[in-house]
Amino acid sequence: MIRLAVIGTNWITNQFIEAALKTGEYQLAGVYSRSLESAEQFSQPYAQPQLFTDLSELAQAPDIDAVYIASPNSFHGPQAIQMMQAGKHVIVEKPMASNFDLAKQMFEVAAEHNVLLFEAFMSAHIPNFKRLKQELSEIGKVRKALITYCQYSSRYPKYLAGENPNTFNPAFANGSIMDIGFYCLSSAVELFGEPNSVNAQAQLLNSGVDGSGSVILGYDGFEVVLQHSKTSDSYLPSEIQGEEGALMVEMISTAKKLTKFNRGDKVGLDISVKQDTNPMFYEALEFAHQFKQKKSCEKCTQRSLIVAKLLEEIRRQTGVVFPTDKKFSTK
Incomplete structure (x- = not known):
């Protein structure tokens, strides 16, 4: 059983929790929000998970195996790195990073700490x-x-x-x-x-x-x-x-x-085939499989890196610039 914590208390987090619990492979063990009131309200339908308002406390919690991150895009990379450096496996919502350099850094941290880093691109698993x-x-x-x-x-x-x-x-x-x-x-x-x-x-x-x-x-x-x-x-x-x-x-x-x-x-x-009504069910299953095997999907990693590189090139061509580009770029 994967003891799961979540960062982000929004509709997509709810949908992922429902999918994860439906697989029978997870238990919701923690909920993080900047507001305790928000964490309490979000966690009410579930079986009394731990509540966190401090990311450092979540990262160091000994009874959390993996963290699902569904915060705003600009927080994905830094929060994932913080969790992985503390030994937590990470499922991070798409896009996994604000730019390509940060995406590479995230996978390097995952390898260094021998943890899984899984970008939650659900389509590929449906x-x-x-x-x-x-x-x-x-x-x-x-x-x-x-x-x-x-x-x-x-x-x-x-x-x-x-x-x-x-x-x-x-x-x-x-x-x-x-x-x-x-x-x-x-x-x-x-x-x-x-x-x-x-x-x-x-x-x-x-x-x-x-x-x-x-x-x-x-x-x-x-x-x-x-x-x-x-x-x-x-x-x-x-x-x-x-x-x-x-x-x-x-x-x-x-x-x-x-x-x-x-x-x-x-x-x-x-030629459609039958699918679960919750499309996130299959990515939750895939992560559980990787967790059991203690091995990430190299093809998934390469796809994530290619997409991160392409996103940056598309933004370069169209003139979309993020503050994080300056912070994390090594160019």
């Missing part, structure tokens, strides 16, 4: 996404792909009203590509590997982060177009086109539905 990957060989040579995730942010009206929510604040290493755009980018890397070229454009908000954007990833013989937005909605599925057919995915982050078209078909075949 059954329909795995089925998508398997079916790529069935549609012939890939020639084009569109991976899209555009969703009007519930916090965008607050931004328009003059407030400064974390979602659109560079101080928290946020913005469209770092949030929902991450799913598009990381999915492309998971499916096709590291691209040969990257060309990015974005529509920047006055705060300095991107509200939306597009990226073209160049591969041998084909290109992948990424479309992401937090200021508008899209109702299009993602699509991968091959010479012998195409695959369509509804909601790339959770792969809700997978449809296959053979060349010439007017109607596609639903």
Whole structure:
């Protein structure tokens, strides 16, 4: 049984806890919040976990095995490093770091202290996404792909009203590509590997982060177009086109539905497989597997590093700068 603590008391933390407990591999052993009142309120539905308002106390707690970090993006790296230096295994929400240098440092600390560092990119572990990957060989040579995730942010009206929510604040290493755009980018890397070229454009908000954007990833013989937005909605599925057919995915982050078209078909075949209603269930299972094996997934590590490097390049091309870039960059 993995004795789990969480940093962050928000809806995504709740969703991960529910998924972890559902696997039967975890027990919730600790909750951290800067506010004791917030920690108490968050932990009420659970079986009396320890409450922490001091990260150092959490890091040194002897009866915590792993820590799930779902704080704002800019805190992911420093908090993960603090936990790993104290011997804790870490599951860190995506994106794992504000920039590439920090991501490399995090994996170096994990290796130095012989602990697991797991980026919580749930899509790669979801059954329909795995089925998508398997079916790529069935549609012939890939020639084009569109991976899209555009969703009007519930916090965008607050931004328009003059407030400064974390979602659109560079101080928290946020913005469209770092949030929902991450799913598009990381999915492309998971499916096709590291691209040969990257060309990015974005529509920047006055705060300095991107509200939306597009990226073209160049591969041998084909290109992948990424479309992401937090200021508008899209109702299009993602699509991968091959010479012998195409695959369509509804909601790339959770792969809700997978449809296959053979060349010439007017109607596609639903090839979806049954999935748990909580899409985080499968990443929780994967981390539990690595915990039991006492071995991290090298392929996952390489994907995380490639994505961190690409995110930094996309931001460089689009002019999105975070305060943490100066703090952690070694260039």
